[in-house]
Amino acid sequence: MAKNEAITQRKKKEKKDPVNIIAPLVVLAIIYVGLEIGLRVFDVPAYVMPTPTNILIGTIKSFDIILPDLLFTIKIICIGFCIAIPAGIVLAALFSQFDIIVKAMQPVVIWLVITPMITLIPLMTLWLGTDPNLRVIVVIIQATPIICLNTLNGFIHVEQEKLEFAKSIGASKFETFIHITFMNALPQVFTGIKLGCIFSTIGAVSADFVSRGMGLGDRIIKFLKYSNFEQSYGCIVLIALIGISLYTIVSAIEKRIVLWKK
Amino acid sequence: MKEPKIKFDHVTKIFETRNQSITAVKDYSMEIQEGEFVAILGPSGCGKSTLIRMLDGIIPTTSGDIYIDGQKVNHEKKKMPQEVLRKMGFIFQQPNMLPWFTVRQNISLPLQVFALKGAKWEKQVDELLEMVGLKEYANAYPSEISGGMLQRAGVIRAMVHDPEILLMDEPFGALDELTREQMNMELLDIWSKTGKTIVFITHNIEEAVLLSSRVYVMGTQPGRLVETVDLNLPRPRQLSMITQPEFIEYRQKLERFIGKIDLSKIK
Numbered sequence: 001m002a003k004n005e006a007i008t009q010r011k012k013k014e015k016k017d018p019v020n021i022i023a024p025l026v027v028l029a030i031i032y033v034g035l036e037i038g039l040r041v042f043d044v045p046a047y048v049m050p051t052p053t054n055i056l057i058g059t060i061k062s063f064d065i066i067l068p069d070l071l072f073t074i075k076i077i078c079i080g081f082c083i084a085i086p087a088g089i090v091l092a093a094l095f096s097q098f099d100i101i102v103k104a105m106q107p108v109v110i111w112l113v114i115t116p117m118i119t120l121i122p123l124m125t126l127w128l129g130t131d132p133n134l135r136v137i138v139v140i141i142q143a144t145p146i147i148c149l150n151t152l153n154g155f156i157h158v159e160q161e162k163l164e165f166a167k168s169i170g171a172s173k174f175e176t177f178i179h180i181t182f183m184n185a186l187p188q189v190f191t192g193i194k195l196g197c198i199f200s201t202i203g204a205v206s207a208d209f210v211s212r213g214m215g216l217g218d219r220i221i222k223f224l225k226y227s228n229f230e231q232s233y234g235c236i237v238l239i240a241l242i243g244i245s246l247y248t249i250v251s252a253i254e255k256r257i258v259l260w261k262k
Numbered sequence: 263m264k265e266p267k268i269k270f271d272h273v274t275k276i277f278e279t280r281n282q283s284i285t286a287v288k289d290y291s292m293e294i295q296e297g298e299f300v301a302i303l304g305p306s307g308c309g310k311s312t313l314i315r316m317l318d319g320i321i322p323t324t325s326g327d328i329y330i331d332g333q334k335v336n337h338e339k340k341k342m343p344q345e346v347l348r349k350m351g352f353i354f355q356q357p358n359m360l361p362w363f364t365v366r367q368n369i370s371l372p373l374q375v376f377a378l379k380g381a382k383w384e385k386q387v388d389e390l391l392e393m394v395g396l397k398e399y400a401n402a403y404p405s406e407i408s409g410g411m412l413q414r415a416g417v418i419r420a421m422v423h424d425p426e427i428l429l430m431d432e433p434f435g436a437l438d439e440l441t442r443e444q445m446n447m448e449l450l451d452i453w454s455k456t457g458k459t460i461v462f463i464t465h466n467i468e469e470a471v472l473l474s475s476r477v478y479v480m481g482t483q484p485g486r487l488v489e490t491v492d493l494n495l496p497r498p499r500q501l502s503m504i505t506q507p508e509f510i511e512y513r514q515k516l517e518r519f520i521g522k523i524d525l526s527k528i529k
Contacts, residue, residue, distance in 0.1 A: 161358045164320045164352075165352070165358055167319060167320045168352040169371070169372045169375045169423075170319070170342065170344045170348075170376070171375045179360070183360065183362040259403070260404075
C-alpha cells in the first residue's frame with residue numbers, strides 16, 4: 001500500500017509539475033527579449049541577424065509563399081522517417097542474429113552514419129531524375145543507419161544472466177528475442193529514433209539545398225537572393241520547429257511505452 | 263536401490279578460449295536423492311556455478327553424463343528438452359528480474375514459455391506472491407521494490423512451474439546479512455513443506471552447514487570434487503544451532519578442507 005502511494009505520487013509529480021513547462025518558456029522569453037534588445041542596442045544589421053519581432057512579422061507576412069514549401073518538407077521528412085524507423089530496426093534485428101554479421105556490418109553502418117548524405121545527392125539526381133519526391137530517399141538513407149546502429153547496440157548488449165534465465169526455461173530463439181533482447185534494446189531504439197528525427201530533418205533540408213525548386217531549404221536560398229533576411233530566418237526557425245515537434249512526439253510515445261525507466 | 267534424482271557421472275567441462283583451454287570442472291561425480299537438500303561449497307573459481315549451469319542446460323558438458331530420474335539429459339550440442347527443464351527451477355545470484363516487466367509478468371514468464379495456461383497456474387502465481395508477501399507489489403516494476411523483495415520474486419519465479427528440483431546459485435549472496443539469514447530460514451521452510459530436491463551453491467561454510475544434509479566441497483584448478491561431508495544435524499534447523507558443538511565441529515572440518523584447497527592454490 002505504501003508503494004501504491006509512492007507510485008501515484010510520482011506519477012502526479014511527473015504529469016502536473018508545471019515547472020517542466022514554464023521553465024523552458026521563461027528561457028525562451030529571455031532569449032527573445034535579450035536578442036531584441038541586444039540587436040537594437042548594438043545596431044546589428046539585418047543581414048547578420050534581424051530582430052526576433054521582425055522575423056516574426058516578416059514570416060507571417062510571407063506565410064502564403066512559405067506554406068507550400070513547409071508542407072512539402074514536412075511530407076518528405078515524415079514519409080522518410082516512417083520508412084527509416086522500421087527499416088533500421090528490422091536491419092538491426094537481422095544483423096544481431098549472427099555475431100559475424102554484427103562484426104561485418106557495424107563498421108559499414110557507422111560509415112553510413114558519418115558520410116554526409118548531401119554529398120550523394122548530385123549523384124542521386126543523376127540516377128533517379130529530378131522528381132522532388134525522391135528526396136524521401138535521402139531522408140531514408142540519412143536516418144536509417146543511425147536508428148540501426150543504436151538498435152543494434154541494444155540488441156547485442158544483453159546481460160548474460162538474462163539470457164541464461166531464458167535458457168533455463170528453454171525459451172526459443174524467437175521468445176528470447178521478443179521477451180528479452182528487444183525489450184532490453186527498447187530505450188536504445190528510442191534514442192536511435194530521436195537521433196533519426198534530427199538526421200531526417202538535416203537530410204530533407206540538405207536535399208533542398210542541392211536539388212532546389214521546392215522545400216524550405218530552397219525557400220531560404222530564394223529569400224536570401226532578394227535580401228529577405230527576416231523571411232529566411234523565419235524558414236530556419238520553421239525547420240527547427242519541425243525537428244522539435246518530431247522529437248517531442250517520439251519522447252511522448254517513449255514515455256508511454258518505456259514505463260520501467262524513470 | 264532407488265534411482266537417484268540427480269546423477270553426475272564423470273562430468274567434465276572445458277572452456278576453450280582464444281589462447282588456452284580452461285578445465286572448469288574435472289571428472290565430477292555425485293548422486294542426489296529425491297527430496298534432499300545438498301550444498302556445493304567451494305571458493306570462487308571452483309566451477310560450482312558451471313556445474314549447476316550444466317545441470318540446467320544453460321551450458322553444455324564437454325564429457326560425462328548427467329541423469330535426472332535415470333534419464334540422460336545432456337547432449338553436447340542440442341538444447342535440453344522442455345519436459346526435462348520443467349523439472350528444474352533456477353535461482354540466480356542476482357534477482358535477475360527483467361526490468362521491463364512487472365513483478366507479476368516476470369513470475370508468469372516461465373509459465374508462458376512452458377505453455378502452462380489456465381486458472382490453476384494463475385492461482386499458483388497468486389499463492390506464491392502471497393507466500394513471500396509480494397501480493398501488494400505484483401504490479402510494481404522491479405526498480406520500484408527492495409533487494410530482498412526482488413530476490414524473493416526470483417525464488418518464486420523459479421518455483422512457479424512447480425519444478426521438482428530447485429537449483430540455487432549463491433541465491434542470497436547479494437543480500438545483507440540480516441535479510442540473508444531470514445531468507446535462508448524461509449527457504450528451509452519452503453523445502454520442508456514442498457519436499458523439493460534442492461541443490462544449493464555457496465561459498466559460505468556456515469550457510470552450507472546450517473541448511474543442507476550433505477556438503478560437496480569443491481577445489482580449484484581444476485574445479486573438482488574434493489570431499490563429501492554428510493551432516494547429521496537434527497531438523498528443523500534453527501539459527502541458534504550455529505553455537506552448538508556439533509555445528510562448530512562440522513564447520514571446522516569444512517574449514518580444514520577449504521583451507522587445504524587454498525594452500526594448494528598458492529603453491
